[in-house]
Amino acid sequence: MHEESITVSPTKRLFISILTQDITLEAGILDLIDNSVDSYTRKRYAERRKIDLIINHKEFSIFDTCGGIQLDILKEQVFRFGSKVDSLDNPTLGMYGIGLKRSIFKMGDNVKLETHDGEDYSLMNLDVPQWQQNDNVWDIPFETEKSNLQPNQKPFTKITISRLHKEIAAQLGSAVFINDLIEKIKKTYCLIIKDHIDVSLNGSLIEPYDLYVPEDENYKPSVIIDHYNGIDIRIICFIDPSQGTRLKHAINAKGWNVFCNKRLILSNDVTELTGWKGGSAEDKSTLPKSHQLFNEFRGMVFLEANNPFNLPLNTSKTQLNTENPSYHYILRLMIKAARPIIDYIYLKKNKQKQEIEAIEEEVNTPTDNDNYNPQNQAYTTFNTNTVFAAPKPNIIISTTVRIGYSVEKEIFEKVRRNLAVKTNKEVGLKTFEYYISMEL
Amino acid sequence: MSDNSFEKINYYLRPNKQVERKILIDILLHFRKYIDLNRFSYIGMGSIYYYDFILIHRFLGLKNLISFDDAKTIKRFKFNKPYDFIDFQSEFSTDYLAKHPWQETNTITWLDYDGSFCDYIDSIINDIKILAKNCNNHDLAFLTINCFPPKERAKKDFIENYKRFISPEYLDIEWTKSDNFPYLIQNIMNNVFINENLYAENKYTKICSFLYRDGAPMYTLGCFFTSEEPLLNEIKDMHEYISFDPKHIHNILIPQITYKEKHYLDNNILQIKEWVDVCTELVILNEPDQSLHEDMIQKMLNEEMDFELSTKQINNYLQHYRFMPQYFEGII
Numbered sequence: 001m002h003e004e005s006i007t008v009s010p011t012k013r014l015f016i017s018i019l020t021q022d023i024t025l026e027a028g029i030l031d032l033i034d035n036s037v038d039s040y041t042r043k044r045y046a047e048r049r050k051i052d053l054i055i056n057h058k059e060f061s062i063f064d065t066c067g068g069i070q071l072d073i074l075k076e077q078v079f080r081f082g083s084k085v086d087s088l089d090n091p092t093l094g095m096y097g098i099g100l101k102r103s104i105f106k107m108g109d110n111v112k113l114e115t116h117d118g119e120d121y122s123l124m125n126l127d128v129p130q131w132q133q134n135d136n137v138w139d140i141p142f143e144t145e146k147s148n149l150q151p152n153q154k155p156f157t158k159i160t161i162s163r164l165h166k167e168i169a170a171q172l173g174s175a176v177f178i179n180d181l182i183e184k185i186k187k188t189y190c191l192i193i194k195d196h197i198d199v200s201l202n203g204s205l206i207e208p209y210d211l212y213v214p215e216d217e218n219y220k221p222s223v224i225i226d227h228y229n230g231i232d233i234r235i236i237c238f239i240d241p242s243q244g245t246r247l248k249h250a251i252n253a254k255g256w257n258v259f260c261n262k263r264l265i266l267s268n269d270v271t272e273l274t275g276w277k278g279g280s281a282e283d284k285s286t287l288p289k290s291h292q293l294f295n296e297f298r299g300m301v302f303l304e305a306n307n308p309f310n311l312p313l314n315t316s317k318t319q320l321n322t323e324n325p326s327y328h329y330i331l332r333l334m335i336k337a338a339r340p341i342i343d344y345i346y347l348k349k350n351k352q353k354q355e356i357e358a359i360e361e362e363v364n365t366p367t368d369n370d371n372y373n374p375q376n377q378a379y380t381t382f383n384t385n386t387v388f389a390a391p392k393p394n395i396i397i398s399t400t401v402r403i404g405y406s407v408e409k410e411i412f413e414k415v416r417r418n419l420a421v422k423t424n425k426e427v428g429l430k431t432f433e434y435y436i437s438m439e440l
Numbered sequence: 441m442s443d444n445s446f447e448k449i450n451y452y453l454r455p456n457k458q459v460e461r462k463i464l465i466d467i468l469l470h471f472r473k474y475i476d477l478n479r480f481s482y483i484g485m486g487s488i489y490y491y492d493f494i495l496i497h498r499f500l501g502l503k504n505l506i507s508f509d510d511a512k513t514i515k516r517f518k519f520n521k522p523y524d525f526i527d528f529q530s531e532f533s534t535d536y537l538a539k540h541p542w543q544e545t546n547t548i549t550w551l552d553y554d555g556s557f558c559d560y561i562d563s564i565i566n567d568i569k570i571l572a573k574n575c576n577n578h579d580l581a582f583l584t585i586n587c588f589p590p591k592e593r594a595k596k597d598f599i600e601n602y603k604r605f606i607s608p609e610y611l612d613i614e615w616t617k618s619d620n621f622p623y624l625i626q627n628i629m630n631n632v633f634i635n636e637n638l639y640a641e642n643k644y645t646k647i648c649s650f651l652y653r654d655g656a657p658m659y660t661l662g663c664f665f666t667s668e669e670p671l672l673n674e675i676k677d678m679h680e681y682i683s684f685d686p687k688h689i690h691n692i693l694i695p696q697i698t699y700k701e702k703h704y705l706d707n708n709i710l711q712i713k714e715w716v717d718v719c720t721e722l723v724i725l726n727e728p729d730q731s732l733h734e735d736m737i738q739k740m741l742n743e744e745m746d747f748e749l750s751t752k753q754i755n756n757y758l759q760h761y762r763f764m765p766q767y768f769e770g771i772i
Contacts, residue, residue: 167638175607175627176635183604204608 012132015081019102025171026181027316028106029053029060030188031099032159033199034263034317036064037192038092039157041261043067049154050198055181057173060107061160066197068117068155071144074124079140091261091304093317100159109163113142118155121145182206187251191262209251211300213238222337229326230310234302235337239344241296255290256299256334258320260311266320273320274299275335284339293349293356297341301334403428455765456652456692460660461492462763463681463692464582465499467648467662468548470679474671475578477502477548483540484550485509485533488520492550497523504545508536534566542574549581556586557625557659558598565605565632572636572644575665579642583629587651587659589621605631622651622659622689629661630686643667647675647682652692659689694760695753702766704746705757713758715744716751 023031036051043066051064069078081101104111111126124142131140149155164172171177182201186193186209193199193208200206213221213236221238240252251257255270270276270290278289288294305311312320312327320327346353371391412427419430471477482496486507496502503525509517510532518528529536533551540547551567553560564585571581590598595616603611605628615624630646637644648662666672675682681690697705705712719740723733738751749757757764 170634170638174635174638175631176605177638179604179606202608 009135011135012138016105016128016132019081019098020106023102023106023316025106025168026177026184027318028103029055029181030184030317031103032062033185033189034093035100036062036066036157037189037197037263038090038094039064039069040066040197041090041092044090045196048196048198050200053199053201055172055178055202057169058164059160059162060164060172061158063156063158064197065154065156068157069115069122070117071120071122074115074122074142089306091306091308093261093263093308098315104159104161107164107168108161109165110161112160112162113157114159115157116147116149116153116155118149119147121147121149178202187267188264189262190251190264191259211252211257213300214240214242222340224333224337226333228329230305230307231326231330232302232304233330233333235299235330235333236302237297237299237337237341239296239341240298252298252300254295254298256301258301258303260303260313260317261305261308262302263317265313265317270294273322275331275338285335287335287338287342291356293353294342294345297338297345299334299338301330303330403432453765453767454654455696455767456654456694457658458491458765459692459694459760459763460584460650460652460658461495462765463650463760464550464648464660464662465495466763467679467681468496468500468580471580471675472500473678474674480504480546480548481506482548482550483508483536485552485554486517486521486526486528487552487554488516490520490522490526492552493526494522496548502548506536506540508533510535532563534563534570537567537570537574540574542576542579546576547579547581549575549579550584551582552584553586556588556656557621558588558590558594560585561602561628564629568629568632569636571663572633573640575640575642575644577642577666577668579665580647580663581665582660582662584658584660585625587622587625587657589616589618602628605635607631618657622657623687625659626661626686626689633663637665640665641667645672646684646686649683649689650681650692651689691756692760693752693756694764695749695757697749697757699766701747701749702764706761709758709761712745712754715741716754716758719744 033051033053040049045067049065049067051062051066054061054063078100081098105128109128111124111128113122113124113126115122122142122144124140126140178201185199185201185206189197189199190208190211193206194211198205215221215238219239221236223237224233224235226233226235251264251267253268255268255276256266256274257264257268258266258274266274275287276290277286279286280288303311310326312322312324312330314321322328412424415431416422416427419427421427421430468477477500480500480502481504482493482502483506484492486493487509490507493505493507497505505523505526506529507517507521507526508529508531510530511517514528514530517530521528533553537549549571551564553564557564564583568583575581589595595613598616599606599611599613606624607627610624610627614620626649633644633646642665645664645666646661647664648660650660650662652658664672664675676684683690716737719737720733723736723740727733727736734751741751741754742748745754
């Protein structure tokens with residue numbers, strides 16, 4: 001008898017397929033921008049730097065002057081699947097060391113990486129299908145030489161992805177996709193672009209969305225500052241008088257906006273994730289179900305942590321991770337900060353609230369369906385395509401209109417007494433009837 | 441030479457529209473070389489005249505014809521059907537398109553909107569979304585819309601509201617001027633088609649576009665759906681008016697001429713073509729100032745011809761004479 005071993009090493013194909021399937025192209029591109037931003041943060045630059053994106057149906061490239069990649073980090077970490085945890089003394093966004101890999105593998109077959117950190121210049125050319133052929137060799141060769149950076153040049157990294165996959169080329173060639181991406185960058189990096197890094201796409205500089213908190217003598221925002229589990233927390237809630245006049249897609253137009261290490265994670269959120277669970281006016285442990293009534297409510301949450309693992313984030317940085325213990329602590333604070341504003345809106349809009357509740361009750365009351373005496377069937381009995389059928393509903397078209405206006409109380413009382421009626425409605429009707437009989 | 445009232449006399453007969461209809465039919469006839477159009481359905485907005493339906497049936501032999509319109513005079517629309525087998529559906533275009541059995545039949549769609557792009561843009565975008573996602577392999581679609589530009593005070597808002605669909609090179613307010621607006625419309629429609637078609641099985645390709653005026657400026661976008669690259673290569677050069685270029689629009693602007701003039705032009709097609717070529721060549725060779733070329737060519741041409749027409753009018757006639765309608769008074 002002799003000893004053998006069973007192969008358990010993964011195939012590259014499996015790795016690439018698992019890595020790339022759960023991320024959208026847009027999130028992948030933002031991951032690459034995050035890498036540049038993280039490099040800037042780690043280097044602790046004070047002056048502005050830039051990120052230039054060139055995107056078309058043939059090629060994707062990202063060029064940044066955010067410091068370049070150190071030779072030893074390039075060798076040991078950048079292309080390792082699941083890199084070592086960052087030094088944890090900077091508020092960065094990279095967590096699992098998969099962002100760069102899954103983004104480039106998702107996009108195309110040819111990857112060129114050039115980087116210059118001021119010490120060394122390195123160049124890597126990767127032909128992905130060729131590299132994929134041999135599952136035993138995972139290392140990627142690259143060339144390097146000592147710095148020849150000119151005095152006017154800043155350390156940089158440039159990643160170019162070509163031979164794009166067919167579906168990626170189609171998306172990157174779509175003007176609407178590019179316009180949506182610009183909108184996304186405007187929102188996601190609004191704080192970073194404003195204070196630190198210029199971002200351009202196909203030669204045009206991206207203007208960030210402005211973030212502000214309105215305040216005057218009478219109206220003060222509700223603010224909570226706290227620290228929990230390595231996270232600096234700043235929550236600001238307020239009433240925005242410009243409600244309804246903001247652009248549809250703009251950031252901070254309603255609900256909650258959550259930033260983690262200056263990157264926007266959630267915008268205009270009014271879902272259960274940010275507490276809009278539907279408690280009654282008396283239930284102060286949560287927020288009511290989202291409604292147009294609360295359109296003027298704004299909440300901003302800024303979370304900063306040197307260890308991004310502490311932040312309640314999912315891996316693609318598009319959602320809050322509800323299983324992260326910090327999430328529940330922060331949510332409680334958010335509700336605490338928001339409650340006074342919600343109560344204020346309830347009070348201010350009590351009348352509209354009652355009207356809306358009456359309409360909602362009417363809509364939610366099931367209407368009678370004529371001749372509908374169903375027998376419940378098993379789903380397996382339906383094996384052919386059928387078209388929905390139902391008797392024509394009775395559409396009642398209203399022939400009346402509603403009038404509403406305000407008059408001076410004193411005069412109103414005189415008219416009411418004169419008419420010898422009790423309610424406001426009767427006063428309105430009687431005076432209207434009087435006009436009809438006299439004038440028409 | 442182009443603003444006299446006698447040149448607008450045929451407004452109600454819409455000769456330029458008729459030229460476009462005939463060109464589209466001609467393009468479809470060329471498609472028959474590659475695709476069996478006989479089994480296709482034709483869906484469109486036939487109005488009460490059903491011109492397009494008559495042409496489609498006569499020249500292509502299509503029999504499964506569906507017209508839709510949300511007009512209130514349903515009886516009138518049904519009464520005017522030229523053939524009893526035309527199915528009239530009293531519905532708004534988006535409602536009909538949403539329920540059309542795209543997967544069960546191949547379809548030629550022609551949406552000839554009765555309104556301006558600025559008023560109908562949201563409906564058009566909704567219709568394009570349905571077409572882009574549902575069209576079957578080899579389906580064809582044409583969309584015609586009045587491209588009158590937005591009012592002065594609404595121009596900025598138009599760009600702002602629809603910038604998601606506009607390529608960066610068209611974002612300038614200049615593109616909302618009347619001569620440029622068809623190109624902006626084309627860009628918007630093309631971009632919506634491309635984006636909504638990203639995950640569809642059958643790839644969208646713009647195959648032609650036209651601009652004509654019988655009063656109001658009208659723009660037409662023609663498209664074809666297939667992922668068969670070799671077929672697309674064949675079609676690319678199949679017809680003189682097919683152009684995949686997303687920025688190109690073919691102008692139809694036929695001159696208003698008398699029967700005697702038409703007779704003269706038709707009898708001298710080859711001769712006039714030669715005159716145009718020779719005059720152009722001579723002027724280009726002898727006059728370095730390009731700005732003078734047009735006037736000089738016209739002067740030379742008018743010396744050769746029996747009557748005056750602008751070079752533009754002559755060229756437009758030469759391009760479109762095959763498709764030009766002739767109108768006679770008839771007693772029915």
